[in-house]
Amino acid sequence: MEKTIDVVAIGNAIVDVIARQQDGFLAEHGIEKGAMTLIDTERAENLYAAMGPGIEMSGGSAANTAAGLAGLGATAAYVGKVASDQLGQVFRHDITAQGVRFETAADAEGAPTARCLILVTPDAQRSMNTFLGACVNLTPADVDEEVIARAKLVYLEGYLWDPPQAKEAFLKAARIAHETGGKVALSLSDPFCVDRHREEFVELVKHHVDVLFANEQEIMSLYQTDTFDEALQKVRWEVEIAALTRSEKGSVAIDRDEIHILDAEPVAEVIDSTGAGDLFAAGFLHGLAQDRDIATCARMGGICAAEIIAHVGARPQADLKALVAERLG
Amino acid sequence: MEKTIDVVAIGNAIVDVIARQQDGFLAEHGIEKGAMTLIDTERAENLYAAMGPGIEMSGGSAANTAAGLAGLGATAAYVGKVASDQLGQVFRHDITAQGVRFETAADAEGAPTARCLILVTPDAQRSMNTFLGACVNLTPADVDEEVIARAKLVYLEGYLWDPPQAKEAFLKAARIAHETGGKVALSLSDPFCVDRHREEFVELVKHHVDVLFANEQEIMSLYQTDTFDEALQKVRWEVEIAALTRSEKGSVAIDRDEIHILDAEPVAEVIDSTGAGDLFAAGFLHGLAQDRDIATCARMGGICAAEIIAHVGARPQADLKALVAERLG
Numbered sequence: 001m002e003k004t005i006d007v008v009a010i011g012n013a014i015v016d017v018i019a020r021q022q023d024g025f026l027a028e029h030g031i032e033k034g035a036m037t038l039i040d041t042e043r044a045e046n047l048y049a050a051m052g053p054g055i056e057m058s059g060g061s062a063a064n065t066a067a068g069l070a071g072l073g074a075t076a077a078y079v080g081k082v083a084s085d086q087l088g089q090v091f092r093h094d095i096t097a098q099g100v101r102f103e104t105a106a107d108a109e110g111a112p113t114a115r116c117l118i119l120v121t122p123d124a125q126r127s128m129n130t131f132l133g134a135c136v137n138l139t140p141a142d143v144d145e146e147v148i149a150r151a152k153l154v155y156l157e158g159y160l161w162d163p164p165q166a167k168e169a170f171l172k173a174a175r176i177a178h179e180t181g182g183k184v185a186l187s188l189s190d191p192f193c194v195d196r197h198r199e200e201f202v203e204l205v206k207h208h209v210d211v212l213f214a215n216e217q218e219i220m221s222l223y224q225t226d227t228f229d230e231a232l233q234k235v236r237w238e239v240e241i242a243a244l245t246r247s248e249k250g251s252v253a254i255d256r257d258e259i260h261i262l263d264a265e266p267v268a269e270v271i272d273s274t275g276a277g278d279l280f281a282a283g284f285l286h287g288l289a290q291d292r293d294i295a296t297c298a299r300m301g302g303i304c305a306a307e308i309i310a311h312v313g314a315r316p317q318a319d320l321k322a323l324v325a326e327r328l329g
Numbered sequence: 330m331e332k333t334i335d336v337v338a339i340g341n342a343i344v345d346v347i348a349r350q351q352d353g354f355l356a357e358h359g360i361e362k363g364a365m366t367l368i369d370t371e372r373a374e375n376l377y378a379a380m381g382p383g384i385e386m387s388g389g390s391a392a393n394t395a396a397g398l399a400g401l402g403a404t405a406a407y408v409g410k411v412a413s414d415q416l417g418q419v420f421r422h423d424i425t426a427q428g429v430r431f432e433t434a435a436d437a438e439g440a441p442t443a444r445c446l447i448l449v450t451p452d453a454q455r456s457m458n459t460f461l462g463a464c465v466n467l468t469p470a471d472v473d474e475e476v477i478a479r480a481k482l483v484y485l486e487g488y489l490w491d492p493p494q495a496k497e498a499f500l501k502a503a504r505i506a507h508e509t510g511g512k513v514a515l516s517l518s519d520p521f522c523v524d525r526h527r528e529e530f531v532e533l534v535k536h537h538v539d540v541l542f543a544n545e546q547e548i549m550s551l552y553q554t555d556t557f558d559e560a561l562q563k564v565r566w567e568v569e570i571a572a573l574t575r576s577e578k579g580s581v582a583i584d585r586d587e588i589h590i591l592d593a594e595p596v597a598e599v600i601d602s603t604g605a606g607d608l609f610a611a612g613f614l615h616g617l618a619q620d621r622d623i624a625t626c627a628r629m630g631g632i633c634a635a636e637i638i639a640h641v642g643a644r645p646q647a648d649l650k651a652l653v654a655e656r657l658g
Contacts, residue, residue, distance in 0.1 A: 261590065263557065
């Protein structure tokens with residue numbers, strides 16, 4: 001089947017509720033800084049009541065990546081579960097308006113659309129509290145064989161390991177991708193997510209993943225090392241391509257024998273780091289879909305990440321396609 | 330012959346005169362910031378008169394490295410030319426007192442002992458103005474065959490390319506080292522030094538050097554690349570071992586197939602970056618002499634560099650041996 005889609009991204013379909021808060025608020029409400037914590041309905045309601053006015057915008061890690069890919073001019077599709085409610089409509093509108101193909105059926109009954117209460121502290125760190133809602137109803141049936149078969153790359157977020165059936169959807173997509181000559185990419189999502197699913201992730205990376213995305217904390221957590229270098233030496237022989245992001249220290253792109261060390265792209269001021277990893281993945285995957293070398297892929301990722309951290313929110317505001325063309329020269 | 334010496338360092342024997350100055354002073358006197366500039370007798374006198382009170386201390390890039398090695402507990406020897414004058418006696422006293430074997434005969438006539446007028450600006454950058462003096466009289470006759478034959482490693486500073494006959498001394502030492510099973514290490518010294526001798530350095534690295542030390546600017550200058558990564562990809566196949574330092578971004582140690590990325594060691598406050606590269610080389614070479622893996626060598630280098638930049642001057646003040654033992658754990 002012809003590969004007419006660059007990337008199919010699969011993830012938890014979530015609407016973000018973003019508010020700025022001081023560090024004291026995190027302490028007061030027992031929120032782990034920089035982490036993504038899963039919360040239940042009651043906690044979601046209490047925290048939402050306490051956190052004051054926020055900005056609501058469509059989010060979800062892999063959905064942000066899909067939106068970035070569309071902004072870069074790539075052909076992107078998204079698979080994720082929303083409910084038939086208002087926020088579900090908002091999510092569908094936003095991702096479709098960005099140019100991403102999104103055909104997963106909404107869930108007519110059960111839990112409402114997922115939301116993530118994000119507190120941004122003055123140091124631009126984000127602390128996320130996710131109520132999974134309708135995401136728990138994503139199943140293998142939502143993965144359309146034909147869509148996967150048409151994709152060069154299938155991109156999966158590690159957060160998919162949290163809802164009970166999404167893992168099966170994930171493995172189904174990976175299997176179809178490999179059977180049809182596609183590649184499977186995975187983002188480790190966050191160090192606490194790695195903590196929750198370490199053993200399964202190690203196996204997954206070794207046996208089902210071709211392209212791994214992780215930041216410094218995540219890769220060190222995956223292989224339980226004390227230093228970045230030890231994790232680097234480990235991951236090198238576990239996966240074909242690894243793209244490791246290091247915030248202001250830039251990124252490292254690895255393809256077995258090849259190791260490239262890229263500086264961070266310049267940013268005037270870091271406003272909100274939400275989405276940095278998601279947009280790095282978008283740029284990198286876009287490069288891979290274009291058969292670029294991995295050093296260029298990493299630069300493209302860095303350029304997209306630099307755009308997203310210069311403003312609040314994890315969806316691009318600039319013309320990413322033009323930005324990458326200009327920066328790459 | 331038994332290898333009873335860990336490292337013989339060969340370099341320009343220089344006494345440093347260090348003064349703190351504002352950036353305006355550099356502009357006023359046409360001093361290139363961060364560079365090492367060669368100056369003649371007249372310029373040396375004028376600049377010394379203008380720069381006000383300074384601290385005088387024995388220096389010279391490879392001599393700093395030798396002092397660091399001795400401080401680490403290694404057996405180190407030094408080859409370099411001083412004059413039979415007061416500063417020459419100071420230089421000899423200091424390096425010998427540190428535990429370095431130094432037997433190069435002083436020059437009885439001709440130019441006085443070399444000095445380097447170092448201006449340290451508030452950003453901890455140092456701008457160096459070197460009057461080579463007696464260094465121009467270092468010749469192959471000063472390289473003792475037996476001393477080189479007893480050394481595991483011969484370490485040479487790129488600055489040796491500036492005095493006319495030192496290059497021959499350098500090549501003689503490299504030849505003897507290789508004939509007797511020793512290794513040859515070279516530091517590129519500074520980007521302007523690389524500019525002055527680029528073609529010769531490229532050939533030298535390819536054909537005579539086993540271990541190359543360079544910082545980011547130097548390696549990019551050597552191979553005339555726009556990015557650190559391009560220089561990294563180039564140097565990888567030109568030399569057996571390369572140790573590339575990146576200031577606060579840490580270091581990268583390369584041994585063909587192996588690439589290690591090390592974070593900078595913590596420093597409370599950077600006071601004066603003079604000697605950071607020299608002491609990094611000391612730690613790294615000490616590790617090599619002990620047959621440590623290159624990742625550990627780079628960590629040892631980083632620990633020594635962190636000590637030296639936390640105070641004024643390029644000779645260690647702390648017990649380096651104890652410091653490295655403690656930090657390595």
